[in-house]
Amino acid sequence: MLEVKNLSVTYNGNIKALKEVNLNVNQGELVVLIGTNGAGKTTLLKALTGLVKVDSGSFANLDLTGLTDKRTLNRFCGQKDTDKLLEAFGSSEAAFEFLQKAEIDQCNPVKGISFDKLKRLQAKYQKYATANLLRVPAHEAIMYGVAHVPEGRQVFANLTVQENLEMGAYRRHNAIKIKQDLKEVFARFPRLEERRKQKAGTLSGGEQQMLAMARAMMSKPKILLLDEPSMGLSPIFVNEIFDIIKSLHESGITILLVEQNAKAALSIADRAYVLETGKVVLEGKASDLLNDENVKKAYLGA
Amino acid sequence: MIWFKRMNKRNLISTVVGVLVLTLISIFSTKSYELPKILNLIFIYSISALALNIVCGCLGEFVLGHGGFILIGYTTAVILMQQISKLFTKSMGKVYFKEILVYVVRGGELHPMGYVFIILTVIVAALITAIIGFVVGLIALGRLKGDYLAIVTLGISLIFVNVCKNFDSLGGGTGISITTTISSTPLLNLAFLVAILILILTFMGSRFGRNILACRDDNIAAEACGVPVNKTKVIAFTFSSLLAGIGGALLAFVQPQAPTAFGQDMSILFLIIIVLGGLGSLTGSIIAAILIVLYENWFCVQSWVPEFFANNPKIIYGIILVLIMLFRSSGILGKNEFTWNWFYKLFKKKDNKKETLEGDK
């Protein structure tokens, strides 16, 4: 789903933060990126969402063509048109097949959608379904289904919890759906529901982390980028946060997780990459890395 | 006096020669009509800009009310000279007093007694400004920072302006002139500038100077290292207002100025100078002061310059400011200083380009 090629980032003209990093995240996977301070983990996530400038030659291919479920169709076409497309094609897979076609012939197979509209939908799908993420400005990344939970939580402290969540859904316009998702999110994070009218700044660190993740979920992302969710939290909260990540993963969301807490992260992940001074030095199955001697020495403290 | 020890022979000689050349220029400038005024303003503006640079550039706190402190120095000098003049005129008669002090306008020298009077007045004015600066600093610096400090200092300076404007003995809104009684010479102003430069270099080389730089970079880290942040800030602010007082007092002996001129516009003028020269760069401030004075007093009055420039300095300043901020926000010299090493390198072959500007003055 996400394929990063030759990603290099240079700060101030001479400090190389990332040196030709290659990695990929498959559909539905939970991939963890571990490394010490200054290895370039945060920079990598920031590069993916356009918060830092990347060097030329870098490429991060976001491919959503593998996703053919109804929700994705809804995302690209909106509720009304999705219904019509489903009616015309029978299944969402067929509808996607149609949208992927290079040219639409003159006869219009869909009732109720004009030819021009159809063409526009197709263009939109083709634009958003496969893209070089690095060319996308930061505020557009979320439109491609990429949600980034930044380091240090960064909730809007003077906005209420609910307003924070509404901001997560800023680029969505279906009020009914947003309300539904809000309910879903509250079901997942009952603590936030209790505090929905409270200012986010008054929450504890762990609750703020939950809010940041919930906020990201409100955008209905295809891939979630988590930057050190356990940073500065008490051990109990760390466990809780990892449980939540696990359950998010189990509900089918693709996750790229950046962590210092290597042991906990590796134990819930599918695959892992080890980043050292801007380079990927090791990659493999999370369970393999957990038993790797070098990793044990360097990151697991054993 | 670290800066002094660090100098090698060549640089020391260069500095001395430079100062001597300036001294000769200052002495002989009195033969011409325009030159003394320009030189006076260059020296005084340099002093005032250096004063502001200590707070804005070295301490990193933003002050928008610099004009107010210059005004205090100016006003104190005016009041003192008025009183001295009254006292002496009473005891000796007006004519005799003038004999001592008034420098004969055409090509004459200032009477040595005149120098003494001016220097004493300037010192007293500077001390009074420093006291007021200390009080303001003590109250404002501990509580406020950033834009709030800037705007509060602006407010305070506007209060000073308003107060001075309301005293008729200070000439009310139009200001009063003491230059008809006594006026200073470029030589004296140069001497003050050199003395102040030595003072600043010594001050900034001392422990206080390093504390100030530490506060600029990070207040909290400095505090953690045992730097008394508030105290340092107040000291820097007081030092700055002391110098501003000297600048203002010297200005009083050069040209009459209305209190309103010391408001926003003058504060911003000095801000322009230090930003143009480079925040934190002492020599940069002097270079920028020279440029600004030459622009206002030489360039604009030339017959071949379109009237537009003389009539609309604000547009020109505005454009300069915006362009500098957009394309070279560090100013002419950035944080570097003009150095003789750099100067001599200009005349050498350009083989070792990578030499930095930093080093000794």
Next chain:
Amino acid sequence: MNTLLEGLKQGLELGSIFALMALGYSMVYGIVKMINFAHSEFITIGGFLAYFITESLLKSTFGNSIWSLLIALVAAIIVCVIVAIITERFAYRPLRKKGSSRITALITAIGVSYIFSGIMNAIEPEQLQFHKFVDKNTSFYIAIITTAVLLALLTFFVKKTKIGIAMRAVSENEQAAKLMGINNNFIIALTFMIGSALAAIGVVIYLLDGECFTFEIGSVTIGLYPFVAAVIGGIGSLPGAVIGGFLIGIIRAITQVYSNIGLSSWVDTIIYGIFVIILLFKPSGLLGKDVREKV
């Protein structure tokens, strides 16, 4: 006693005008953390434009009717908004892109203000008199009602609408707002637009009853008072800006009432004195939020 009452009334009118202008300062500062010195020039530009348009409309078929005033007002708002967009786009946005320091932004704002002020001076250095559309009494009611309505609308906009919440989000954390899909450049430009529109409305109301003015109306006559009002009320707080505006307007008007004992020449001392004292005791203003410093 009558004069004191008159003074209060005048103070309320002046205060509501200051409040409108203070709202612009406050909102812009709240979102980009920059004292927009060019705001005072937006005021001047609005005044100039309204003046020139009413002057030409008075000779046309519209004559002395309310229509010429409304057309002038709308034109002033539009031009102010355009000037604000241009300023934001070409002076402030490049700085934000570079991640410049706040001192850089402040100096740029001063530079922009100087440019506009210089241009206004070059266009018309003489004193002008605005056409007297309404008498003092009516302009009082217009000022009060407009301010109340606009404050209510603005509060609703900022508290309840999606864009308004996004505005608060950007003012708090630009990076996180970007990640939410909020186009911060758009939101900031919008804030500038609202601020300058309010400045235009404010200055037209100020001039409404045949006030005389010069090119210095924004930078000297009205000057820093709206900004001081915004700071006193607490920057970023809408009701704070209005309270600050009223406070300053009333002080100014009352000093005028007692001009026989020379109070009016001390108005700057009184206002800035109060301003400094309030800030010293409550650094974030009367209604401002205390921001705790995070290490």
